[in-house]
Amino acid sequence: MIAQVKAELLKVRSTRTTLGLVLGMIALILLFALLTGLLSKIGGLSTTEDQRTTLSLGSLAGIFSALAGVLLVTSEFRFGTIRPTFLFTPVRSRVLGAKLTAGLLAGLVFGVLGEGVGFAIGYLIIDARGIAFVLSGGEVALLLLGTLAATALWAALGVGFGAIVRNQVGAVIGLLAWGFIVDNLLFGLVPSVGRFMPTRAQDALIGLKTEHLLSPAAGGLVLVAWVVVLALIGLSLVARRDVS
Amino acid sequence: MTAIVRAESLSKRFGRLTAVEDLSFELAAGTITGFLGPNGAGKTTTLRMLLGLAAPTSGRALVFDQLYAQLQQPALRIGAVLEATDFHPGRSGRDHLRTLGLAAGLPDSRADEVLALVELNDAAKRRVKGYSLGMRQRLGLAAALLGDPELLVLDEPANGLDPEGVRWLRDFLRAFASGGRTVLISSHVLAEVAQTVDQVLIINRGRLVVESSLEQLTAQVGGAVRVRTPGVEQLRQALEREQLQTTASNEHVLLVHGTTSEHVGDVALAAGVPVHELVTEGSSLEQVFLELTGGDGSAVSGATPSAAVPPEAKP
Numbered sequence: 001m002i003a004q005v006k007a008e009l010l011k012v013r014s015t016r017t018t019l020g021l022v023l024g025m026i027a028l029i030l031l032f033a034l035l036t037g038l039l040s041k042i043g044g045l046s047t048t049e050d051q052r053t054t055l056s057l058g059s060l061a062g063i064f065s066a067l068a069g070v071l072l073v074t075s076e077f078r079f080g081t082i083r084p085t086f087l088f089t090p091v092r093s094r095v096l097g098a099k100l101t102a103g104l105l106a107g108l109v110f111g112v113l114g115e116g117v118g119f120a121i122g123y124l125i126i127d128a129r130g131i132a133f134v135l136s137g138g139e140v141a142l143l144l145l146g147t148l149a150a151t152a153l154w155a156a157l158g159v160g161f162g163a164i165v166r167n168q169v170g171a172v173i174g175l176l177a178w179g180f181i182v183d184n185l186l187f188g189l190v191p192s193v194g195r196f197m198p199t200r201a202q203d204a205l206i207g208l209k210t211e212h213l214l215s216p217a218a219g220g221l222v223l224v225a226w227v228v229v230l231a232l233i234g235l236s237l238v239a240r241r242d243v244s
Numbered sequence: 245m246t247a248i249v250r251a252e253s254l255s256k257r258f259g260r261l262t263a264v265e266d267l268s269f270e271l272a273a274g275t276i277t278g279f280l281g282p283n284g285a286g287k288t289t290t291l292r293m294l295l296g297l298a299a300p301t302s303g304r305a306l307v308f309d310q311l312y313a314q315l316q317q318p319a320l321r322i323g324a325v326l327e328a329t330d331f332h333p334g335r336s337g338r339d340h341l342r343t344l345g346l347a348a349g350l351p352d353s354r355a356d357e358v359l360a361l362v363e364l365n366d367a368a369k370r371r372v373k374g375y376s377l378g379m380r381q382r383l384g385l386a387a388a389l390l391g392d393p394e395l396l397v398l399d400e401p402a403n404g405l406d407p408e409g410v411r412w413l414r415d416f417l418r419a420f421a422s423g424g425r426t427v428l429i430s431s432h433v434l435a436e437v438a439q440t441v442d443q444v445l446i447i448n449r450g451r452l453v454v455e456s457s458l459e460q461l462t463a464q465v466g467g468a469v470r471v472r473t474p475g476v477e478q479l480r481q482a483l484e485r486e487q488l489q490t491t492a493s494n495e496h497v498l499l500v501h502g503t504t505s506e507h508v509g510d511v512a513l514a515a516g517v518p519v520h521e522l523v524t525e526g527s528s529l530e531q532v533f534l535e536l537t538g539g540d541g542s543a544v545s546g547a548t549p550s551a552a553v554p555p556e557a558k559p
Contacts, residue, residue, distance in 0.1 A: 007346035014339035015332055080330035081340075083297065084387055087324055088347045090296045090313040242298035 004089055004098030005105075008072065012106050017071055025064035025114050029057050033121040046131050049209055052139065055122035056206055058147050061114025062154040062199075063179055065107040069158020070175055072099050072106075073234075074168035082243055092239045099159045100231055107155025111148040119144065139207055142216055146206035149220065156227045157198060163234025187212070198226045246309065248273050248395055248426045249294065253303035256289050256450075263289040264450040266303070271428060273394075276421045278441035278458075279430040282537050286450035287430040288326065291399050295324050307395065319348040323388030324397040328381045328404065333373035337364055337383045340372065345390050358386040377404045385416075396420060398429045402436045414440045434533040448537045461532060468499040469508045472521035482515035483508070499525075 012018050036054055045054055073096075076082040089095050126133060135143075158175065165171035179199050187194030191212035194200055203210060204219025214222060247270035256264040264286040271277055281287050292298040294305040296312030304311065312318055331340055341355035359368045362382035367375060375383065381401065388396060396417070402410050417440055421427050431437045434444075444461055446454040454461060468491075473479050476498050480490050488511075489501040500508050505524045512519045 003349050004347050007343045010339065010343045010346055011332075011335075014336070014343065015334040017334065075332060079332045080327050081332055083326050083330050084344055085347070086297060087295060087322075088319045088344050090315070090318055240299075242292070244292075 001094050001098055001101070004094055005101045008098045008102035009105065012068070012072065012102060015075075017075070018068060018106070021064045021068050021071075022110065022113060025061055025110065026117055028064075029060050029114060029118045030121070032057050032060060033118070033125065036122075037125045045126055045129060046134070048134050048139075051122075051126060051131075051133070051135050052143065052208060054125055055119055055135070055140070056143055056147065056208070057122050058111075058115030058118025059150065059202060059206055060118065061110045061147070061151045062202055063176070064114070065110035065151045066154040066158035066161075066175055066179070067172060068106055068110065069099075069103040069155035069160075070162040070165075070171045071158075071168070072103055072155075073159055073162030074166060074171045077166045078168045086243060093235055096159070096163060096231070096235050096238055099163075100156050100227075103155035103159040104152045107152035108148065110155065111151030114151060115144060115147045118147075142207040146202075146216060146220070150202040150205050150223060153223050153227050154198075154202075157223075157230055160227060160230030160232075160234040163238050164230065196222055198223055201226070246273075247271060247306075248308065249428065250306045250309070251290070251294070251303070252306070254290065254293060254300050254305055255302045256286070256293060256298065257301045262450055264293070264300075264447075267447065267450070267452050268303075269445050269452060269455055271395075271426055273426050274421060274424045275443055276417060276427040276429065276441045278434070278437040278444045279428055279447070280434055280437070280444055280533065280537075281430075281432065281447040281453075283432050285432075285447045285537070287432075287447065288399055289450075290447070291324070291326065291397060291428075291430060295322070295326070295397065297326075317348055317391070319344070319391035319393070321391070321393050322395045322397065323391060323393035324399075325381075325384040325388045325401060326399045328377065328384050328401075330384065331372040331375075331380065334371055336369050336371050337375065337379075337386075338368040340383065341387055341390060344387055348391050350390055354390055355386075358389045361389060362386045378406065378409050381405060381409065385413075393425075395426045395428070398427070400430055400432070402431060402433075410436065446533065446536055453536050468501050468525050469503060469505045470521070470523045470525050471498045471500065471508055471512065471519060472496055473498065473512070473517055473519050475517040478515060479512055479517045482511050482517065486511055496520075 044050055076085055085095060086092060161175055162171045165174055183194065183197040183199040186197055187200050195204070195212050195214050200213060201219040201222040204214040205216050205223060207216050213219065249271040251267050251269050254264055254267040267290060279287055289298065293300045294307060294312065307322055308315065315321060338355055338359060341358065342352055345352065345355050359365050362385055364379060364382055364386060367379060372380065372383065381404065401413055405413065417427050417429065429437055429441065438458065441458060443457045444454065445452065470493070471479065474496065476492060476496060479498060483490050483500055488503055491499045493499050505522050509519065509522055
């Protein structure tokens with residue numbers, strides 16, 4: 001499957017789509033940083049939670065990473081390249097496995113870039129105000145590693161989601177609606193269920209202390225479970241469906 | 245001789261629609277086979293089943309005695325182009341080939357070789373977005389040739405090609421098959437492939453109508469008798485009394501089907517119609533094709549079911 005992973009990684013690199021997503025991610029993180037910097041109260045950002053939120057701007061990378069994962073599958077169906085892809089690798093589980101692997105690797109890059117930019121800016125905002133840094137080393141490590149892991153997992157989740165939906169526009173809209181609307185609504189209305197949704201699992205994984213969230217370890221496991229379940233459903237559908 | 249491709253009672257149904265029904269055929273090594281039929285006859289569906297992209301409802305299709313999905317590195321044995329437009333518009337032609345080559349364990353240099361083969365070197369690093377249809381066709385062919393395959397499967401490759409492109413493709417396929425390699429090429433226009441193929445499979449409404457060599461096909465279906473006469477209408481009536489089918493070619497020429505020049509001459513004499521010319525014509529391949537598929541070469545209209553596909557036409 002290594003050959004297929006190499007092929008998938010070249011697909012990620014050889015169009016401008018990925019670059020566009022990376023630039024979009026950095027722009028959004030900068031925008032949020034600007035808003036945080038401008039809107040937080042004088043004397044704010046001194047509590048552990050305020051600082052954690054400010055430093056977790058990089059967690060916005062997840063949605064871009066997920067979109068990259070979705071596009072890794074759906075653009076093949078959209079442009080018909082799935083046909084030559086399957087002609088060269090007719091064992092479809094191998095193709096999807098390669099896409100999941102390439103997605104995880106690409107997601108790591110999104111995570112490193114997003115978290116690098118987000119954390120650096122968050123740190124600068126706090127530092128520029130001359131506020132004492134109150135997060136422990138362990139909390140910072142959890143934030144950094146958790147964001148990195150979550151961002152990588154998001155890409156794999158996107159691959160599975162894309163394999164289920166196949167239609168590119170539908171998958172992109174569906175994913176955004178899921179991440180931004182469904183998860184929030186569910187968590188707001190039924191937190192005992194909503195905390196198992198992927199965005200809230202990510203919040204838990206990076207150590208946010210919002211009420212009702214799972215523990216970081218449980219959050220990580222739930223996120224992995226989402227990836228596995230979506231990948232398995234996507235795989236069974238991709239293996240069964242005819243390619244037109 | 246083992247068959248390169250073998251379809252065994254291949255059938256495909258989509259709900260109530262039967263796209264392919266009980267289709268069986270074999271392709272021998274070193275042949276160029278035209279896979280013909282009107283649009284909607286089931287050609288593409290058959291090729292998709294052959295290439296493992298669609299699952300047959302029943303029956304099976306074997307390539308090199310195996311299901312396509314069971315072949316190790318199928319791209320090294322089979323090259324196929326199903327759609328001329330299967331590219332990401334934002335990826336360069338060369339990168340498109342590299343992504344496929346990587347999956348088959350081929351070096352990047354192979355991408356450059358096939359690009360040279362289809363004369364696309366100059367455009368190799370440009371994004372496909374800016375390619376003409378002809379260039380895309382050739383890029384698709386380049387992808388099929390990456391693994392230096394023994395069997396080439398092309399679905400309607402001449403669609404959208406200019407005459408020069410068609411000629412180029414014909415020469416290319418001839419050269420490809422001359423080395424003992426095998427080609428299966430589909431088309432809805434027999435004339436497009438008549439100069440290229442040695443044998444034809446004709447399907448209509450998902451069923452095999454004819455499987456024969458091109459010469460056999462030409463010989464098998466009789467031609468028409470052409471009569472030039474000032475009494476076209478009078479002769480036509482006389483012939484119709486003899487249950488003979490006629491078509492008026494122009495105001496002085498009549499084509500009589502399914503009979504001999506002797507018979508037509510006798511009928512004319514009996515009817516007292518002067519005959520200025522009487523010739524037996526071998527029907528053109530296109531006529532044969534249209535007779536067999538009972539249509540105008542485009543979609544099957546269903547208006548002429550009786551003329552279409554007499555069961556005994558099956559060899």
